[in-house]
Every structure is written in C-alpha cells, then in structure tokens.
Amino acid sequence: MAVRGTSVLTRIAQAIPVLFGVIVISFVLTRALPGDPAVQFAGIMATPETIEETRAKLGLDKPLPEQFVVYLGQLFQGDLGQSVSTGRPVLTELTSRLPASLELTLSALLLSCLVAVPLGVLAATRPGSWVDQICRLLVTMGVSLPTFFTGVMLIYIFYYLLGISPSPLGRLDFIYLDPPHVTGFFLIDAALVGDWETWFGAFKQLILPAVTLALFTLAPIARMTRAAMLSALSSDYIRTARAAGLGSGRILCGYAFRNALLPVVTTLGMVFSFVLGANVLVEKVFAWPGIGSYAVEALIVSDYAAVQGFVLAMAFLFVFLNLVIDLAYSLIDPRFGTSGK
C-alpha cells in the first residue's frame, strides 16, 4: 500500500514539469513570436501612443525572462488577462463556460464507451463474423468523418427532415429557464431540483452534439478494445481458464476483459486529445455556449488573450485528465506501478 502511495505521488510529481512546459509554450506563443503583441492587445483602433501605453502596461518593454516571471506570477493569481471583445477577465469567461463543454464532452465519451467497448468485445469474440465486419466498417468510417460535417448532416436529418430534435441553438431552448446553478451541468442541476421538464429539454439539446462527438471517438476505442481483447483471449491464462471449465461469461468479463482494459484506458488518453479539439468544431456547429465557441469567436476578432487563455486551459485540462487516467491504472491493474521503479 505504501509502495502504491509513493507511485501515485511520483506520477503527480511527473505532471509538474509537463505543466511548466505547457506554460512556457503558451508564453512563447504569446510573447516571443514575430509580430508585435502590443499591437494585438491594443486592438484594431490603436494609435502609436496607445500601443506604447499598452506595451508599458503589459510589461512588454522589459526583457523576456523578466516578462516570463511576471507572466508566471499572473498565472498563479489566476489572471489570464482581459478579453478585448467582451471586456471581462478571460478566467471568468472560461470558468462560466467550462461546465457546458465538460457536460458535452463527458456525455459524448460515456456514450461512445457504452457503444464501442461492447462492440469491440463482441467483434473480438467472433472474429470474421458480421459483428466484426460492422466493427471494422465503423472504425474505418469513424476516423474519416469530419466532426463538423457529421454534425451538419445530423442537423439536416433529425431537425429538418424528421423534425424530432430541437433547433441546434445552444444548451436549452429559450422556453425553459436555466436550472439553478449548482454544478453548471444542466442535466445534474435540473435533476437536483427535480425539474424534469427542463431536464428533458436540456437532454434533447444535448443528444445531437453528443452523438456527433461520440461517432468520432467510437473508432479508436472500438479498435483498441477489439485488438486488446483478441490478444487477451489468445493468451495462456485464458486457455487454462477454459481448460479448468470456467463459464464463458466468467472468462470473458473476469479474466479477458479485465486484462484488456489497460490498453483501452490508455487509448482514452489519446481520445481526450481528439475530443477536446473536436469539441471546438461541434460547439461551433451547434452554437453550444462552451469554451470552444468562445475561443472561435475570440479567434475571429483576433482577441489574443482569450485564445491564449483557452489554449492554456485546454492543455491543463488534458494534462489533468491524463493524470487521472494514469492514476486509474493502479486501480484497474494492481500490478501496475508496484514493480519497476
């Protein structure tokens, strides 16, 4: 137990240099590139005097290392700068919009895991069967589908042709009131106060964007599950378990799947990278008020601080998710992290 505690601490410590590197890259992107950030921060209507003023105000007249220290200090105080277009601090905007993005991303991941993992397992237990063929087809099509295109087509089919989904504009139709803010997740908040009508409204808005994202993430998860299950099922301990006369359900779930889970969870880390990027596109298609659409709006008006804040926030989120995944390893597989090091 003590060994595991140490390995957990080691893993958390390993995230620190990565976070530092992320901050350095973000700093380089903001300050050290060709082009004058003072001009960008001053806005489009700037005169030479206001540019100089902005330069002094942002500390851009100081040498780069000093600027970096100042930048670090600001970050630790949670200061990501002011958004030029809205005039509000970037951090406030991001935190108020983050739950919307997280709700979408997490429900999409949940959905795609619920479909992809059983599909991969089924395909692996019956190689060459129709399930396997469907799995292969889905995997190949899934990685080739541009998310924004899938989203647009789903809107056409389910909103325009069939008329069963609500108009693709945001998280909640304006006939409903936002549920009281507790977690920021509409589904959870509405359920907490027992407002099932609002819950259903939010759920209906969520389905299409979540399915769009899920279709995109289905492929890598199903592919990895199938490969991991195939290699687990062909191993010696499964042969032994079969020879010992264990039931097929027990073999599949208790032995093969448990061992196949590790590579699948590892793939999830990669999938997060895709899904956080694809999130931006899906939010744009469905006018979802998350941090992705905030960044897109900011990009179009060259709102520099907002975009950098967004990139930094996403990177932190991604590092954090990977940390959680790595920590989950030792729960899934007790062998992990106790040997070696």
Place this chain on the structure above:
Amino acid sequence: MNKILSSASETSAAEPGMADAVIDVTQPAKSRSGGFSHLVYVLRENPVTAFAFAMFGVLIFAAVFGPSIVPYDPLETNAASVLQPPSMAHWFGTDNLGRDVFSRVVVATRLDLVISVAAVALSFVIGSFLGAIAGYRGGWTDITLNRVLDTIMAFPLFVLAMGVVAALGNSVANIIYATAIINIPFYARLVRAEVNIRRNAGFTLAAKLSGNSDARILAFHIFPNALPPMMVQVSLNLGWAILNAAGLSFIGLGVRPPTPEWGIMVAEGANFIVSGEWWMALFPGLSLMIAVLTFNLMGDGLRDIVDPRRRT
C-alpha cells in the same frame, strides 16, 4: 505546387516496390520486375487497398487537372440561379451566390491536398532530422527532445494548432506551419526509436570501422531503415492533416471565403442546412471524407505490406 503533389504521388506509388526491394536485396537485377509483380499481387489480394490507390489517383487527377476541366468558373457568381438543387446543368447544385458547387468541390481538391502534403512534408523533414539526431546521439540531446515533444503532446493537438495560428497570424501558410508543428512529435518519435535500436548494430559498427563519418552513417546507413514505417505514418497522417486543415478553415482560420476549400464550403453550407439546402454542405463534406478515407485505407494497406504483424 504541382511539383509537391507529383513527388508525393511518386513516393507513395513507389512504396510497395520499395518494401519489396528491402526483402529481396540479394537479387538486385530482378527486383524491379519482382517489385512490380509483388505490387500486382498485393493489390489483387487486397481489393480495398487497390481501391484506395485508385481513389488516390482520382484525387491527384482532380488536383492537377481540376481547374481546367470543371464546367464553370468556381468564383463566378450568378444571381439568376441561386440555391438550386442538383440538376443536369449543376450536378451538385448551386450555392447562395449562384456558384456551381461541383466546380468548387473539384477545384478545392488542389488547395486541400497542397496544404496537407506541405504540412506532412515539413513535419516529416523536421521530425526525421530531430529524431535521427536524438536517437543517434542519445544522452542529453535525447532527453531534451523528449521533454519538448512531451510538452507538445500535452496540448490537445487541434487546440494547439488554433493557438499557433492565432499567434502567427491568420493565413494559409500559417495553417501549414501549425499542422506541421502538431505532427512533428509522431515522426520524431518514430525515427528516434528506429535509429536508436540500430545505433550499435553490426552494420553500423562496420560502417564506422570503414571510416564513414557519423552524419554519413546516419543518413545513408541507418535512416533508410526507418523509411518503411515512416511511409505508413505519412499516409495515415495525410488524412489527419486534411481533417485538421479543413477544421481550421471551418472555424474561419486560414483560407478566406471566396476561395473554394472543403472546410469553408461546409461552413457556408451549414448556414443553409436548417432551411433544407443540403447540397451545399453535403458534397464538400463527402469529398473531404473520401479523401481522408483514401489516405487511411492506403495507410492500412501500406502497413499490411510493410509490417503484417501490426495488422489489427
């Protein structure tokens, strides 16, 4: 522009032959015809791969000759025929300015391919260079490179591309640089691993003993061994690069509106989808999907040829 495209097609087309040449180096005189018959054999055994190569040919054809064979000028607006559904005159219909969607989709092929090929070529060159040096020298160079790559990979890649474009400025060239930067880690890691395992191999030591310089050994003796897996990576990456570039232009970065480009055309079509004009978004989106599918299938096919064990 065309030079990049044709050279890319040559390397990809030569690839199966090359993999074969690695196998039967003992018969250099017969390897050319042997390579060709092997190619035919592989394509016959894998109809999907053959299909992917055929589609790749179509894409190249559209990219090279597209602008000269399309029935309409892709930029010509026509107020008389606005938002018309597909018909004999306009196969893919017309958009909100009366431009022919078919012509625009075909003409866009060149720009999309150029962006992705240029980005992948850049990351191939830079990634190979960094990875080869790190893998060969080891030690601090290796550790530093790995740290930098880890940091790049710590960003969600599409988000990093957005940040890079925002920092460098909104232009097509910067889309290429951004796509190249996020792809560099994949190549650098691959080359580093391939070089590292051959750093002390017998043939390397023999080459050293015969008085070859380090740079020469690295470039002519070790690096060619990394090429087959690199080619698989290139093909898979091309599809990904197209998706990435189209995604960036979908959110309004890089390519500017009147220029035909698949991502931007889907974005324009998305505004009309809620009123039922499906053809504006469907056809560019389908072309994008087919292009990505082609590169992915080709990559899978190449992997089966180069390394049959990694088949999944």
